[in-house]
Amino acid sequence: MRKPRISQAFALLFVLFITVSAVTPAAFNGGTINAVQSVNTHQPAATNYVVTIRTFNDQMAFNDDDFEFVVRNGTAPLNNAWVRLYNISTQDLLYQEFTDGNGLATFSNLPVGTYQWNVSHPLAVGTPDATGQIVSDGPEANVNILFGNLDWDNDEDDLNATITDIELNPAYNLNFSIMFQSNNSLWAQVSVTDGSVSFSDIPDGLYYWELRVLG
Known part of the structure; x- marks a missing residue:
């Protein structure tokens, strides 16, 4: 090997x-x-x-x-x-x-x-x-999160995430998920293909995010 x-x-x-x-x-x-x-x-x-x-x-x-x-x-x-x-x-x-x-x-x-x-x-x-x-x-990844009024619409919050690998190369082959904290259910999920993901207008509530390898 x-x-x-x-x-x-x-x-x-x-x-x-x-x-x-x-x-x-x-x-x-x-x-x-x-x-x-x-x-x-x-x-x-x-x-x-x-x-x-x-x-x-x-x-x-x-x-x-x-x-x-x-x-x-x-x-x-x-x-x-x-x-x-x-x-x-x-x-x-x-x-x-x-x-x-x-x-x-x-x-x-x-x-x-x-x-x-x-x-x-x-x-x-x-x-x-x-x-x-x-x-x-x-497994190791670097995740940089931006959260708030990213689209300047003054409505519900938005989230942008930049994901790189251990050598800071843009990541792919990953799923980025936003989960409800109350019951661990899925709110939204996006496949990472170019090292970044975006979510708009996330409803008010408590959430956490997960990063998982595809497959």
């Missing part, structure tokens, strides 16, 4: 050592034969994990949180970094992903809870893991 990932590429150091030796054969001729020997070493550069984590609302689903890990080695995206999520209490490994060529690893609809994350790389032997914690706390 890819459930709220930047990658760093290792610089590989190739060193070529050339040794030249002079040999003078005793029997074949009086010329000099040069023998060349090469030694190739392969060693990962030092690793400096830089991990940034984005919490987002994948496809406006408004379900549990989605996380994108971006793993870098210094400033370079790190491909094939191993991102793991553990139960904070039991330390059981719950989810894992490897970063892509852009250093990204994504965990979608992560169940509510607190997780320890670890980041490492198979070539960075001896480099300590980068670690930290993330908290998935369920």
Whole structure:
């Protein structure tokens, strides 16, 4: 499951050592034969994990949180970094992903809870893991309510609501309802399609509003 990932590429150091030796054969001729020997070493550069984590609302689903890990080695995206999520209490490994060529690893609809994350790389032997914690706390929306004589008609009150997701993108896939406080019955309901809803001339009374995911 890819459930709220930047990658760093290792610089590989190739060193070529050339040794030249002079040999003078005793029997074949009086010329000099040069023998060349090469030694190739392969060693990962030092690793400096830089991990940034984005919490987002994948496809406006408004379900549990989605996380994108971006793993870098210094400033370079790190491909094939191993991102793991553990139960904070039991330390059981719950989810894992490897970063892509852009250093990204994504965990979608992560169940509510607190997780320890670890980041490492198979070539960075001896480099300590980068670690930290993330908290998935369920669906989140920002709602800004304007209420009163919004149409300047000096009659019954009006309500305008602006709804955005966790990254302040205009929301959709939601129902906005106004309910009677006395019996919890529905007065009016509007589908949120562009991040805003409006209600005009709400009769006198006590109400509350609800925001629910469609379906």
